Amino acid sequence: MPNSSAAALKATQAKDAADKKKSFEAFRAILAYGKPHKWAFAGVFVCAVLGISADLLQPYLVKIVIDDHLAVGGRDMGYIATIAGIYLGISIVSFLFTYLQNNLLQYAGQSIVARIRKDLFQHISKLSMSYFDRVHRGSLVTNVSSDTETISQFFTQVLLSLIRDGMTLVLIIVFMFQLDTTLAWYSMIVLPVIGLVAFLFRRYLRQAYQVTRSRLSRLIGFIAENLSGMGLIQAFRQEEEQTRRFNENNQSYWEANMREVRANVLFNRTFDILGNVALVTVVWLGGLAVFHEHMAVGVLYAFTSYIRQFFQPINQITMQWNTFQSTTVSMDRIWKIFSTEPEVKDPEPDKTCRLRLSEARGRVDFNHISFGYSESKPVIPHLDLHLKPGEMVGIVGTTGAGKSTMISPLNRFYDVNSGSIKIDGADIRDIPQQQLHRLVGLIQQEPYLFAGTVLDNVRLFQEDISREKVMDACRFVGAHDMIMRMSGGYDTLLSERGSGLSAGERQLISFARIMVFEPRILILDEATANLDSHTEQLVQSALANVSTGRTTLVIAHRLSTVMHADRILVMKDGRAIEEGTHDELLAMHGYYEQLYNHARQAADEE
Numbered sequence: 137m138p139n140s141s142a143a144a145l146k147a148t149q150a151k152d153a154a155d156k157k158k159s160f161e162a163f164r165a166i167l168a169y170g171k172p173h174k175w176a177f178a179g180v181f182v183c184a185v186l187g188i189s190a191d192l193l194q195p196y197l198v199k200i201v202i203d204d205h206l207a208v209g210g211r212d213m214g215y216i217a218t219i220a221g222i223y224l225g226i227s228i229v230s231f232l233f234t235y236l237q238n239n240l241l242q243y244a245g246q247s248i249v250a251r252i253r254k255d256l257f258q259h260i261s262k263l264s265m266s267y268f269d270r271v272h273r274g275s276l277v278t279n280v281s282s283d284t285e286t287i288s289q290f291f292t293q294v295l296l297s298l299i300r301d302g303m304t305l306v307l308i309i310v311f312m313f314q315l316d317t318t319l320a321w322y323s324m325i326v327l328p329v330i331g332l333v334a335f336l337f338r339r340y341l342r343q344a345y346q347v348t349r350s351r352l353s354r355l356i357g358f359i360a361e362n363l364s365g366m367g368l369i370q371a372f373r374q375e376e377e378q379t380r381r382f383n384e385n386n387q388s389y390w391e392a393n394m395r396e397v398r399a400n401v402l403f404n405r406t407f408d409i410l411g412n413v414a415l416v417t418v419v420w421l422g423g424l425a426v427f428h429e430h431m432a433v434g435v436l437y438a439f440t441s442y443i444r445q446f447f448q449p450i451n452q453i454t455m456q457w458n459t460f461q462s463t464t465v466s467m468d469r470i471w472k473i474f475s476t477e478p479e480v481k482d483p484e485p486d487k488t489c490r491l492r493l494s495e496a497r498g499r500v501d502f503n504h505i506s507f508g509y510s511e512s513k514p515v516i517p518h519l520d521l522h523l524k525p526g527e528m529v530g531i532v533g534t535t536g537a538g539k540s541t542m543i544s545p546l547n548r549f550y551d552v553n554s555g556s557i558k559i560d561g562a563d564i565r566d567i568p569q570q571q572l573h574r575l576v577g578l579i580q581q582e583p584y585l586f587a588g589t590v591l592d593n594v595r596l597f598q599e600d601i602s603r604e605k606v607m608d609a610c611r612f613v614g615a616h617d618m619i620m621r622m623s624g625g626y627d628t629l630l631s632e633r634g635s636g637l638s639a640g641e642r643q644l645i646s647f648a649r650i651m652v653f654e655p656r657i658l659i660l661d662e663a664t665a666n667l668d669s670h671t672e673q674l675v676q677s678a679l680a681n682v683s684t685g686r687t688t689l690v691i692a693h694r695l696s697t698v699m700h701a702d703r704i705l706v707m708k709d710g711r712a713i714e715e716g717t718h719d720e721l722l723a724m725h726g727y728y729e730q731l732y733n734h735a736r737q738a739a740d741e742e
């Protein structure tokens with residue numbers, strides 16, 4: 137037993153050390169974003185020194201009037217007015233430098249965060265599909281939006297506080313020692329107490345931030361999922377259940393927030409108390425010194441001003457310490473994404489095979505592949521399939537048979553576990569992904585449309601593709617008339633995901649895309665599944681048009697969609713169990729015939 141607890145302790149210590157190392161790496165990497173703005177930070181530093189010096193000179197000026205003039209019987213109003221003028225001038229200088237310093241810092245901070253956000257989004261869009269299977273989308277939304285915002289606080293608040301308040305503190309200490317060394321030493325006693333309080337609160341605060349951030353991610357994820365599935369929620373009357381779950385998430389986020397707020401308030405008020413104790417001590421000791429004429433009144437006035445100001449920067453720094461804690465949590469989370477490498481990688485330059493679209497013929501070979509989303513559980517244990525250029529192969533099978541899974545490695549959404557997929561003899565892992573995606577076009581059941589015009593959705597924002605080419609493509613697939621009926625024709629703005637269009641209209645637009653980009657190989661994954669029979673006919677004839685001359689893989693539930701394919705592959709439990717033309721398969725009296733009879737029976741009943 138003691139052995140096992142010692143081992144557990146060791147493991148925890150090792151994990152803590154590894155976490156610390158990672159946090160440090162994250163901190164360094166994020167800090168490097170500040171490098172291009174080093175001159176702005178230098179400017180902030182200079183402005184801060186000038187602004188603070190101006191501020192701190194003010195109590196000293198009052199002390200001069202009290203001790204050097206009024207206390208020795210001076211009544212020269214001109215002298216007092218001059219000092220008052222200097223006081224006012226210093227206030228204006230302080231205002232100007234503080235203004236400049238804030239502007240410079242905000243400029244640098246916001247630029248840094250905009251850059252981090254851009255890089256993060258770019259990085260996320262390069263990650264493999266397996267990453268998106270594992271990671272909650274909501275947490276990625278939080279990473280890009282709110283974690284980057286928290287990091288901005290590091291550059292705009294934490295750094296500023298370190299510079300401004302750190303320097304204020306140093307200068308106040310210098311002024312205090314200059315005024316009265318003994319009293320200054322007494323005031324310094326509070327410093328170790330402050331250090332101890334900060335140390336004790338540190339771990340607790342960090343944990344509180346971590347819990348709050350992860351609960352916020354969960355809440356945002358829940359909202360995002362609900363919004364995208366609102367149609368289904370209403371159709372299945374899930375509003376109450378979803379509201380109940382939302383309330384649960386909302387409540388747990390609220391609780392985490394309250395815990396964080398309580399910890400913060402407790403932490404900050406402890407400093408207020410320490411400040412007041414120090415002030416009372418100074419007034420008491422200083423008062424005694426003035427009473428026994430060891431100290432001038434002006435010095436006591438200046439000293440109490442400084443001791444009050446002394447706690448302001450300490451309070452600020454400790455408050456910023458809290459912000460820093462939440463920043464490091466956000467930095468860790470963002471760095472975790474940055475340090476995730478895409479599992480599907482482009483080939484090394486010396487292995488790269490450049491297969492030009494104009495030269496590709498479209499032969500596809502699935503050579504004894506096996507594939508699964510996790511290595512231990514292959515969904516496709518073995519598949520050997522060879523498609524001739526221009527051939528159309530239909531893939532049928534019941535739900536979950538592995539039809540979509542089998543084609544996903546062809547797009548390199550995932551890589552096969554064993555075997556290889558080749559196009560015109562080239563292993564697709566040796567073809568740069570950008571080229572591969574020009575060679576292989578994919579049309580899914582739910583085509584994705586972007587927020588933008590119809591024109592841009594067809595040509596995918598590539599302005600070098602002319603309007604005429606887009607229109608020709610749309611005519612070819614039978615989408616032109618439908619587009620011309622829209623209020624702005626080809627310039628009609630579509631909302632995100634094309635929510636203003638019917639499923640058939642969205643599908644026709646995605647077919648037009650294929651005609652514009654002309655991939656050699658085409659995959660249609662249930663492309664006609666969502667359509668009514670009239671629209672399906674329209675889309676079917678568009679499909680016949682776009683697949684002509686292209687090697688085409690068509691996945692379909694409805695056998696009518698693939699009946700005329702050159703070959704049909706019948707899938708069951710991840711394996712191709714039958715293969716042949718429609719007539720050949722029926723003649724086999726096997727699984728295909730069963731599927732066919734089922735489909736006919738269902739159609740008759742309908």
Ligand SMILES: Nc1ncnc2c1ncn2[C@@H]1O[C@H](COP(=O)(O)OP(=O)(O)OP(=O)(O)O)[C@@H](O)[C@H]1O
Nearest residue numbers: 269509515533534535536537538539540541542693
């Ligand atoms: N991203 C994923 N991660 C893990 N498992 C998955 C993933 N996608 C699919 N699967 C699993 O792989 C198996 C095959 O699914 P697939 O979607 O390929 O079937 P399908 O034949 O295309 O079905 P359908 O006709 O319903 O689309 C199923 O058991 C499914 O649960």
